[in-house]
Amino acid sequence: MEGSDMEESSMKHNIMSSRKKPILSPDYARRHLEQLKGRGYAVTGEVNFMQEEDARLDTTRARLNNVLKRHEELKERLSRDSDKMIYERLQKEFEAALAAQTEEIYLDGEQWNDGLLATIRERVHMEADRKAMPGDMGMLPDHHFHEKSSYKVGNKVICCLEGARIGIQYETSFADEPRELYHCVLESRSFLEKMTVAEHTVPFFLPVREAENDLLSSNAMRFIDYVGELVQAYVDRREQVNLIKELYGNQIGELYHSLPYHVIEFVLNVYDW
Incomplete structure (x- = not known):
């Protein structure tokens, strides 16, 4: 009896063990x-x-x-040859015009307005007409015409040039240090006709011609101001990039920028500490 009981107990144990360990089907194993x-x-x-x-x-x-x-x-x-020649020629012309001035007038705020610009335009055309008069009539002394004034407005110096032209010289700076000078020359065939940009020394990749088409005929004063903002913003961006290179050059692996410096991409060096 004891042997039979032990055998029966062993069989029950094996059955319970088999229940605890389920048999894996082929489908389950494949999945x-x-x-x-x-x-x-x-x-x-x-x-x-x-x-x-x-x-x-x-x-x-x-x-x-x-x-x-x-x-x-x-x-x-x-920027070679022709542009440099234009810059050198205009720089000499502006220097001569500013050296011949009898007074430099500083304008502030509302003093720089469309009325003043119209006065300057009228004056350059009257001077050109007087010099075009035949014989000695064009050489008659006139105190009004012998007064040569230039106007300082912010970073701009506006003066009268030969040939019924208005010259604007833009003085750029960075951190209170002077940078490049840029020039823009405006002309018109008569006082009543619209002005155009005769020539300029602004970098070719800055949108001067677009601004001329959009602003000059409708708001000449705004055009003059805008070109000044354009060149100063360009110099600011360029100098900021140069400053970053100087201060953090060892941390920058690669640095790319567009010509006007309005798109800048750089890659930082990654060091394993």
């Missing part, structure tokens, strides 16, 4: 294997995606670098 394969593919796919993304970024950076190099070459080529 589990597919899940593992899918998980491995997901990890591999993520790595491949990151590698492809890095490759695309490297390609884009290389293309951008190539474009910027071409821009620099173009800027250098366009």
Whole structure:
């Protein structure tokens, strides 16, 4: 009896053990294997995606670098010879006009207005007409015409040039230190006709011609002010980038910028501590 009881107890124990360990069906095993394969593919796919993304970024950076190099070459080529000759000629003409002035008038706030600009326009045309008179009549002394005034408005100096032209010299600065001078010459065939930009020394990539089309015929004073804001903003951006290079050059790996410095991209060096 005891042997029979022990055998029966052993059989019950085996049955209970088999219930605790369920038998895996072939379908379950196959699904589990597919899940593992899918998980491995997901990890591999993520790595491949990151590698492809890095490759695309490297390609884009290389293309951008190539474009910027071409821009620099173009800027250098366009700033040679003719532009430098124009700058030197206008600089001498402005220096002569300012040296011949009898007074420099500083304007503040509302003193710079359309009425004053109209007076300057009228004056340059009257002077040109007087010099165009035949014989000695054009040389008659006139105290009014011998008064040569220039006008200082903010960063602008406005003066009368030969040939019924108005000259504007823009003085740029950064951190209270003077930077480049830029020039813009306006002319018109008569006092009643609209003015146009005869020539200028503003960098070619700044939208002077667009501003001329939008503003000069309708609001000449606003055009003159806008060009001053344009060149000063350009100098500010350029000098800020140069300052960043000077202060943080060892932390910057690569730095790119557009010609007007209104788009700037840089890559920081990453150090493993």
